[in-house]
Amino acid sequence: MKMAQLSTTSEVPVATIKYYLREGLLPAGEKSGPNQSLYGPDHLRRLRVIRGLLEVGGLSVAAAREVIDAIDSDLGLAHTFEIAQRTVSPEIDPEALSAQVVAQVDEVLSGWHVSPENPGRLAAARVLQTFAELGQPDLSGWVPAYAAAALAVAEADLDEVDARDDRESKTEMVVIGTVLGDALFAGLRRAAQEHVSSQRYSGGAS
Template sequence: MRIAELSRRSGVPAATIKYYVREGLLPPGVRTHRNQAEYQDEHVSRLRLIRALVDIGGLSIEAAKELLGVLDSGGLSARDSLGRVQYALGGRRSLLGDEQRSGAAEDIAALFDRRGWRIDADSPARGALIDVCAALRLLGHADVVAVLDEYAAASEAIAATDIALVRKEPDLERMTETAIVGTILGDTVLSALRRLAQEHLSGTLLPSSDSTVPDEL
């Protein structure tokens, strides 16, 4: 198919398709004439994956390019692929000093010990969690840090579901794609589900705006 047909089938403008090719996210088509190229169904699928990662998952072009490079490498185990996905996502850049982060780092190390989690010291997610916990303490919300074990338990159950989905795929390519899609889009799914659950439970567990809080006896 020509680029116009590829654009129609994928819903991606031709100019954006050319941009993805230049950036290395999308393989080029087979050149048939000086200014023409033929594309295949695989290009349609790849474009849908790119748009899902960028538009729904919120990835930058550079992050999407790195993750797609993991998918295209084809030489990594499922475990290594998942690790590359995690590290490619990076973490938030801390604006806090070492002194402010040190207490939070101890909290997180203790959490890992309690749960028996083996996490690399340079894990971006570990750094992000330390930064969040430090910020929570500075804001006077240490009560959130105090329930990290409950959040960790729920997260471990979710991660077990993620890994089960990856393991049941028939080949390494599908396992890698599932790891990428499940991690990126899964974050969006979990965020949406959490907000929906909060909306549901708040109706019965929190007072409405016109409710009066009884005086303490």
């Protein structure tokens, strides 16, 4: 299909498609003549991935390019997960974290295979430090419950990756699942909070 048809089918404006091509997010089409290229189902699929990363995942173009490069690479799944996690996570200076909150997180993660620079480990420590600064240091019941839920979610993530048949689909799920899974879990958490609060505080009323 020509770019105009690709635009119509994908509902992405031609100008935006050209922008994605210039930024290296979308691979070039097959040359069919001077200033003419043809695009196929893979381009349509990639456009959907790009829109998901940018519009739902909230990634910058540079971050989206990095995770798309990971999809197109021959890296192993573990390395791809590392890239996806690093790309969607804020950069945190370990030196800005107190040893006490880091120790608290490590106690909760005891028995897990987690590297010291894991962005989730550092983010969790920063959250605990913020709570302590707000005068709410005792999270002894809350944090382990969150860790247990996170472990269950991670198992679901990997089950979904393993359900894919080929490496490209698995890698795509690693990247998209990492980015959009955060948004999905946040949405379901909001819904669950309303449900549980209505059961506890409103006698089950809507």
